[in-house]
Amino acid sequence: MPSITRNSQSTRAQRREEIRDRLRTSAEQLMKGDESYTELSVERIVREAGISRATFYVYFEDKSDLLRALAEDFIERILVAASAWWGLPADATKPDLRFAMGAIFDAYLPHKVVMAAVVEVASYDAGLRTLFGSLLDRTISEVAKHITLGQQEGFIVSDVDPERTAAWLTWMAERGLYQLVASANGPALERLLDALTDITWNTLYEGAR
Amino acid sequence: MPSVTRKSHGNRAQRRDEVRQRLLSVVEELLIAGESYAEISVERLVSEAKLSRSTFYVYFEDKGDLLRAWFAQVIEELEDAAGGWWKLDGSATPEDLRAALSQIVKTYRPHTTLMAALYDMSSYDSTVRDEVTRMMSRNAAGLRRHIQRGQKQGWIDPGLLPAETSVWLTWMAERGQHQMVRVADDEEVERLIDAYAGLVWNTLYAFAPARNGGRKTARPRK
Numbered sequence: 001m002p003s004i005t006r007n008s009q010s011t012r013a014q015r016r017e018e019i020r021d022r023l024r025t026s027a028e029q030l031m032k033g034d035e036s037y038t039e040l041s042v043e044r045i046v047r048e049a050g051i052s053r054a055t056f057y058v059y060f061e062d063k064s065d066l067l068r069a070l071a072e073d074f075i076e077r078i079l080v081a082a083s084a085w086w087g088l089p090a091d092a093t094k095p096d097l098r099f100a101m102g103a104i105f106d107a108y109l110p111h112k113v114v115m116a117a118v119v120e121v122a123s124y125d126a127g128l129r130t131l132f133g134s135l136l137d138r139t140i141s142e143v144a145k146h147i148t149l150g151q152q153e154g155f156i157v158s159d160v161d162p163e164r165t166a167a168w169l170t171w172m173a174e175r176g177l178y179q180l181v182a183s184a185n186g187p188a189l190e191r192l193l194d195a196l197t198d199i200t201w202n203t204l205y206e207g208a209r
Numbered sequence: 210m211p212s213v214t215r216k217s218h219g220n221r222a223q224r225r226d227e228v229r230q231r232l233l234s235v236v237e238e239l240l241i242a243g244e245s246y247a248e249i250s251v252e253r254l255v256s257e258a259k260l261s262r263s264t265f266y267v268y269f270e271d272k273g274d275l276l277r278a279w280f281a282q283v284i285e286e287l288e289d290a291a292g293g294w295w296k297l298d299g300s301a302t303p304e305d306l307r308a309a310l311s312q313i314v315k316t317y318r319p320h321t322t323l324m325a326a327l328y329d330m331s332s333y334d335s336t337v338r339d340e341v342t343r344m345m346s347r348n349a350a351g352l353r354r355h356i357q358r359g360q361k362q363g364w365i366d367p368g369l370l371p372a373e374t375s376v377w378l379t380w381m382a383e384r385g386q387h388q389m390v391r392v393a394d395d396e397e398v399e400r401l402i403d404a405y406a407g408l409v410w411n412t413l414y415a416f417a418p419a420r421n422g423g424r425k426t427a428r429p430r431k
Contacts, residue, residue, distance in 0.1 A: 038333075123329035123332045123333065124248070126243075126245075160408070160411070161400065161403060164404035164405075165404045167389055168381055168389075169381075169408070172380060172385075174384065175380040175381070175383065176376070176380050179380055195377055199412045202366065202412045202413075202416060206411070
């Protein structure tokens with residue numbers, strides 16, 4: 001009967017998601033315990049997740065495949081947080097921008113180990129490099145869209161090149177989060193947030209205010 | 210005799226440079242062909258460069274040593290280029306800034322392939338990582354002093370935090386070179402430099418008190 005089939009299909013899909021989630025969480029947990037992703041074994045991950053090794057390979061091709069899933073989740077979270085910036089209205093103030101940038105820091109920091117693993121593994125895994133590149137391209141095009149819209153509506157200066165300025169800003173954020181923000185806390189973190197806000201504000205908005 | 214010793218030292222250094230150049234050309238070819246530095250063996254390197262394995266080890270401890278020797282030289286070139294930016298003062302125009310930044314980008318550009326290998330290596334080799342970090346700190350410190358001087362003299366936005374602004378901008382430059390300039394053709398490089406110079410100009414100089422009276426009157430509101 002069709003309804004039963006649909007039902008069992010959705011249960012299977014649910015279970016599938018559940019196990020994928022469990023594996024992702026376990027891998028991230030182990031990485032937080034200071035293990036480098038290269039040294040982390042599938043054995044350790046499945047033990048932490050409480051599933052069998054065979055089950056692991058039903059859901060992921062290999063450890064790199066799992067990291068790709070983690071990287072996608074990670075960028076998705078950053079994109080959601082960053083949409084607060086792209087959604088800023090025409091009359092937004094510098095404190096509004098700072099608040100939006102702060103949301104990006106907040107999305108990044110709890111999962112910084114994923115980013116560290118991506119950087120580590122991308123040095124020898126071309127597939128991961130490509131995936132990360134395409135995720136970054138998505139981010140850049142969102143920023144570029146925001147700049148173009150701001151220029152049309154007059155709240156962003158008209159003489160910046162939307163696409164390339166977006167690319168410089170995005171790469172600055174990507175590397176700065178990894179190199180600077182990930183290891184900062186307290187007042188140092190606040191100052192980094194101030195500086196990122198000022199750079200973005202002066203580059204795009206100040207001249208249109 | 211002292212003079213003989215010096216001469217033979219000179220020869221050795223010269224020979225080392227030659228060997229390094231030959232090996233690095235091979236490395237560059239292999240990298241451009243899509244291989245990663247981690248995967249290229251010393252055997253492979255020497256055979257492609259038509260050198261013996263023992264010659265390699267006369268001059269270099271290991272594969273990392275080869276890249277580190279090259280890096281030391283590039284750092285100097287880059288610092289010279291960066292000096293052209295840091296010496297700008299209140300009389301500088303957007304065109305002056307663009308020329309200075311263009312000089313930095315174009316000094317770096319021929320080295321981007323090997324630089325990429327170096328960054329890859331820094332993810333697993335702590336010596337290389339320390340050297341990259343040292344280079345970045347030196348660059349950021351140069352920019353920080355430039356910002357502080359400009360703030361004191363009124364031609365850089367006084368509201369900016371000098372140290373933090375410098376580190377963000379320094380990583381932006383590094384990452385942009387690595388990710389964008391490396392794969393861009395000549396025309397695209399010019400457009401990337403335009404955007405880079407525009408961004409730096411707006412961030413640091415455009416809203417300084419000495420320019421158009423600073424924030425309030427920097428640009429008319431649209």
